Amino acid sequence: MVCDQCSLSSVIRMTSLYKINEIFQTIQGEGVFTGVPSVFIRLQGCPVGCAWCDTKQTWETDEADRREFQDVIMKTQDSPAWCEMTPEEIVKRYQEQGYTAKHIVITGGEPCIYDLTALSCAFEHVGCRCQIETSGTSEIKASENTWVTVSPKIGMKGKLPVLTSALLRANEIKHPVGTLKDIEQLDTLLKQARIPEETIIALQPISQKQRATELCIQVCTERNWRLSIQTHKYLSIA
Numbered sequence: 001m002v003c004d005q006c007s008l009s010s011v012i013r014m015t016s017l018y019k020i021n022e023i024f025q026t027i028q029g030e031g032v033f034t035g036v037p038s039v040f041i042r043l044q045g046c047p048v049g050c051a052w053c054d055t056k057q058t059w060e061t062d063e064a065d066r067r068e069f070q071d072v073i074m075k076t077q078d079s080p081a082w083c084e085m086t087p088e089e090i091v092k093r094y095q096e097q098g099y100t101a102k103h104i105v106i107t108g109g110e111p112c113i114y115d116l117t118a119l120s121c122a123f124e125h126v127g128c129r130c131q132i133e134t135s136g137t138s139e140i141k142a143s144e145n146t147w148v149t150v151s152p153k154i155g156m157k158g159k160l161p162v163l164t165s166a167l168l169r170a171n172e173i174k175h176p177v178g179t180l181k182d183i184e185q186l187d188t189l190l191k192q193a194r195i196p197e198e199t200i201i202a203l204q205p206i207s208q209k210q211r212a213t214e215l216c217i218q219v220c221t222e223r224n225w226r227l228s229i230q231t232h233k234y235l236s237i238a
């Protein structure tokens, strides 16, 4: 699963740096890969500002929160602490931790504020598959084989538009839904971007709210879209 970009990116891999908030192994709880054992790499930094964000500790990159990797990997609760690593160092740590999952979820924060080409290629070199979870508000730079999940964040505090290029790169558009207005906004986005038919569309109720869940079930059934449930929250796992 090594893409053409990999042969070009060995120099980039040695110079790219990523700010890591946490790395942990769990089960992917939502979207197409629900149930797949995964290693999550959570990157620090997000300018989007969703009111209901459950990873607000990743928003700011404060120099006072810089730590050594060992402190970051030993985290037992959410914190804004981060460390800086090259793709090689991240893959080495993945191997040294003895993780068994081959599915790597690069998330955040907003991971696409970074160029993820070197990181995704580095993991593909050791036989892994990468998935990015992004808001679609930054250009997506990753290996060709990377699975891209865009959860469009529309009209948030950071006032960043959802990019058509991000929607067109998406393999999966997983839309957070609270009310009917969210579905109307998604309809507008899909229409403007002319999304290809093969792109998977999923609706995901925000914060397991019952009315949102019922609305998502109704609309998914009518349109033959998928329902994405945050199963990790029901299971109380990370």
Ligand code: SF4
Pocket: 046, 047, 048, 049, 050, 052, 053, 054, 055, 056, 058, 108, 109, 110, 135, 153
């Ligand atoms: S894009 Fe993600 S990390 Fe950023 S504010 Fe929204 S939910 Fe939180």
